[in-house]
Amino acid sequence: MKKIAVMGTGYVGLVSGTCFAETGNQVVCCDIDETKITNLINGKIPIYEPGLEEVVKRNVKEERLTFTTDIPQAIRDAEIIYIGVGTPMAESGEADLTFVKNVAQTIGENLNGYKVIVNKSTVPVGTGRLVHGIVSSRSNGRAPFDVVSNPEFLREGSALYDTMNMERAVVGATSDHAADMIIELHKPFTETIVKTNLETAEMIKYASNVFLATKISYINDIANICERVGADVTKVAEGMGYDKRIGAQFLQAGIGYGGSCFPKDSKALVHIAEQVGYDFKLAKAVIETNDKQKLKVVSKLKSIFPSLKGKRIAVLGLAFKPNTDDMRDAPSLEIIPELVKHEADVEAFDPIANRAAKQFFGESITYSTDLYKTIENADACVILTDWKEIVEMDLDKVRRQLKMPILIDGRNCFDLKEAEKAGLIYHSIGRPVVEHSAKVIQ
Numbered sequence: 001m002k003k004i005a006v007m008g009t010g011y012v013g014l015v016s017g018t019c020f021a022e023t024g025n026q027v028v029c030c031d032i033d034e035t036k037i038t039n040l041i042n043g044k045i046p047i048y049e050p051g052l053e054e055v056v057k058r059n060v061k062e063e064r065l066t067f068t069t070d071i072p073q074a075i076r077d078a079e080i081i082y083i084g085v086g087t088p089m090a091e092s093g094e095a096d097l098t099f100v101k102n103v104a105q106t107i108g109e110n111l112n113g114y115k116v117i118v119n120k121s122t123v124p125v126g127t128g129r130l131v132h133g134i135v136s137s138r139s140n141g142r143a144p145f146d147v148v149s150n151p152e153f154l155r156e157g158s159a160l161y162d163t164m165n166m167e168r169a170v171v172g173a174t175s176d177h178a179a180d181m182i183i184e185l186h187k188p189f190t191e192t193i194v195k196t197n198l199e200t201a202e203m204i205k206y207a208s209n210v211f212l213a214t215k216i217s218y219i220n221d222i223a224n225i226c227e228r229v230g231a232d233v234t235k236v237a238e239g240m241g242y243d244k245r246i247g248a249q250f251l252q253a254g255i256g257y258g259g260s261c262f263p264k265d266s267k268a269l270v271h272i273a274e275q276v277g278y279d280f281k282l283a284k285a286v287i288e289t290n291d292k293q294k295l296k297v298v299s300k301l302k303s304i305f306p307s308l309k310g311k312r313i314a315v316l317g318l319a320f321k322p323n324t325d326d327m328r329d330a331p332s333l334e335i336i337p338e339l340v341k342h343e344a345d346v347e348a349f350d351p352i353a354n355r356a357a358k359q360f361f362g363e364s365i366t367y368s369t370d371l372y373k374t375i376e377n378a379d380a381c382v383i384l385t386d387w388k389e390i391v392e393m394d395l396d397k398v399r400r401q402l403k404m405p406i407l408i409d410g411r412n413c414f415d416l417k418e419a420e421k422a423g424l425i426y427h428s429i430g431r432p433v434v435e436h437s438a439k440v441i442q
């Protein structure tokens, strides 16, 4: 059993802290956001993450998990301090390390004995050394400490599962002793440990995320070519994916990647490369393809309607992917303003993210949690997120609800034959258009 303090109680900090408690450690999750901590103390989970609430509540009840804003005290009591604060994108594209530096200062000021300081936030190569320097200067040699880089690979929406069943843990450390402590901590989660130095661990995180982003932009480029040559990208991806060297995952063509990490981390890696005089052209192209891909559904709509003015468009899904209410860099943030700009009348459905989305779209659109009501009487329906209820919707009913039978699917949720059988005009990504013989466009 270790005494662990986790700095930052967001997706990463809360989930990691909870999982460390679940495996028998004494964990205190800290944040500067008082509302977040008060809510957590009162049993309210600030993020939507399947299964998390139950595990948090169990560990709180069994007194292994607590929450506080008293960060200095939490630091003094801990043997291991995890840093899981945000590293948002600065104007320049690089990662903004303000929160990480603030935490490092507080740790230095409160260092009262040997501690292992573990960075879990996604940070540019060299940040581990930077943290070491800040803690060193603020603690004036009062106590020894080590810094470890232990990047996080969880996905939102399956964060708890991903942590409890992680495929590997990466541990980059300044000492064997510190590395061994963190390796021990991860034994309940995985047997696969990559032990390395700080810089390599920091690089593994960016290299992994940008590789996944590259797969997505690659398949989206292939999808765009498929549309021009009459091929079907879902079959192309299937045919590619059986090759173990390629792998079937992350070959789903669509409206591009969003979320709190791929967009920011791909730009940050380009910046890291620039800093050392390397022009990372491939990553730049990945970003460019992704930026363009988001607006594909709008151009498909515009190819059907000469003008979108006054057209009622039902938008299905606002979150950047299913099972999360996270709106950070969601494709909907680009697509909806474009529809509004063209004076379309947008009604949006999302089972979870409406509240978060309202902060971005305000009153410019209407929000609903009733899928079929959203579609009722719409001139066209556009799918932006492959939520389960959207993927499983009854296409016959969709056609009956719609004023015009037009479905633009940005996530390739449906089989072409199914859409044809339902009598829909169905446009998806990288696949032939399903036409409808009747003249329905006005």
Ligand SMILES: NC(=O)C1=CN([C@@H]2O[C@H](COP(=O)(O)OP(=O)(O)OC[C@H]3O[C@@H](n4cnc5c(N)ncnc54)[C@H](O)[C@@H]3O)[C@@H](O)[C@H]2O)C=CC1
Residues within 6 Å of the ligand: 007, 008, 009, 010, 011, 012, 013, 030, 031, 032, 033, 036, 071, 084, 085, 086, 087, 099, 102, 103, 120, 121, 122, 123, 152, 153, 154, 155, 156, 260, 261
């Ligand atoms: N969200 C995700 O799925 C993943 C995120 N990451 C990385 O993990 C890091 C954290 O990401 P999220 O959890 O999504 O961020 P988040 O924004 O959800 O949470 C960060 C938390 O840190 C708190 N904070 C800021 N300054 C603080 C301080 N001085 N002391 C204590 N708390 C402080 C904020 O109030 C906030 O609650 C980022 O670097 C991100 O790139 C890595 C893998 C997955």
Ligand SMILES: O=C(O)[C@H]1O[C@H](OP(=O)(O)OP(=O)(O)OC[C@H]2O[C@@H](n3ccc(=O)[nH]c3=O)[C@H](O)[C@@H]2O)[C@H](O)[C@@H](O)[C@@H]1O
Residues within 6 Å of the ligand: 122, 152, 153, 154, 155, 156, 157, 209, 212, 216, 249, 250, 251, 252, 253, 254, 255, 256, 257, 258, 259, 260, 261, 262, 320, 321
């Ligand atoms: O560093 C991070 O924050 C995390 O970023 C991603 O996780 P996440 O952003 O939660 O979501 P993903 O499931 O990876 O999806 C990202 C985006 O790519 C899109 N995507 C994904 C897969 C695919 O085949 N096609 C595709 O368009 C999704 O719709 C979504 O918008 C990584 O998968 C995690 O390993 C990583 O820890």
